[in-house]
Amino acid sequence: MQLHLNRTSPYARVARIIALELGLDDRLELVWSDPWADEPALLAANPCGRVPVLITDDGESIAESLLIAQYLQRLSSRVSLLPDASAAGTLHLAGIGYGLMEAAFNTVIQRKHHGKEADASVLGQRRLRAIERSADALEARYAETAPADLTMGDIIVMVALDYLTFRLPELQWPVKREHLQARYSEISSRQSFRDTAFS
Ligand SMILES: N[C@@H](CCC(=O)N[C@@H](CS)C(=O)NCC(=O)O)C(=O)O
CATH class of the missing domain: 3.40.30.10 (Glutaredoxin)
Structure with missing residues (x-):
């Protein structure tokens, strides 16, 4: 492949x-x-x-x-990143993480093409609010659930957060989001994350 x-x-x-x-x-x-x-x-x-x-x-x-x-x-029959027992929860995380990724990516692309003023537009403001709300929702979710085996949902969320750190560090997503930060530290130290770091 x-x-x-x-x-x-x-x-x-x-x-x-x-x-x-x-x-x-x-x-x-x-x-x-x-x-x-x-x-x-x-x-x-x-x-x-x-x-x-x-x-x-x-x-x-x-x-x-x-x-x-x-x-x-x-x-892959060996590993499941979408376990039957937690399919809905995994897809819940995946959906919010993917939305966060899209809001962050579109913020970056709009800035690239239209300058930082793009942030002040109606759509730019909506995207920035979506980023904050999504990160808050993820913080609440990780605060209420005990860490479990890695899922597709975790992967999408953690890549979205790492993308924020990479491209929009001024948003300071880890501030006041200690549960999200803890899970991020754990997952981003995996070899798969280290081998694929943004550059
Ligand atoms: N919904 C797509 C988004 C893919 C996407 O936007 N990729 C960007 C790079 S991060 C790209 O190739 N952009 C080029 C373009 O939009 O023409 C996915 O989940 O794979």
Whole structure:
């Protein structure tokens, strides 16, 4: 299988960490791409020109990080990142984490194209409020649940938080969110996170 990715995409990082955690990394060839350069190989795999894209051993291309996660999970019988017993809770975390990631990524992209004034627009303000509310909701969730085995939900949340630290450090997400910070410290020290650090 091939995974088209770049080093700064939180979506691509989710796909890669999931492959690593499922023990599928030796089946994965990494194809480093620049999604902003309209590269023919990437466009052939995903007409939207976005990373990540997975090309299966049968030559099928699968775009979208969450769909890639589903496909990778089906390949692994050894580990489950979406355990039956906690499926709803895992997907709850995944949904909030993914929303946080989108709000953060869109804040960064709008700033890149329209300057920091983009933050003051109606949509910019909505995104910033969404980031704060999502981080608060995650803090409350981790405060009320005992740490359990790593899930897809944890991975998406922790990549979103790491992306905030990487691109929007001024938001200082760890301040007053000690439970989130504790779980982040634990999970981000895993080899899969260390091997895929943003750069
Ligand atoms: N919903 C997609 C988002 C993917 C995405 O936006 N990737 C960015 C890189 S972080 C990209 O390739 N952007 C290029 C573009 O939008 O043209 C997913 O979950 O995979």
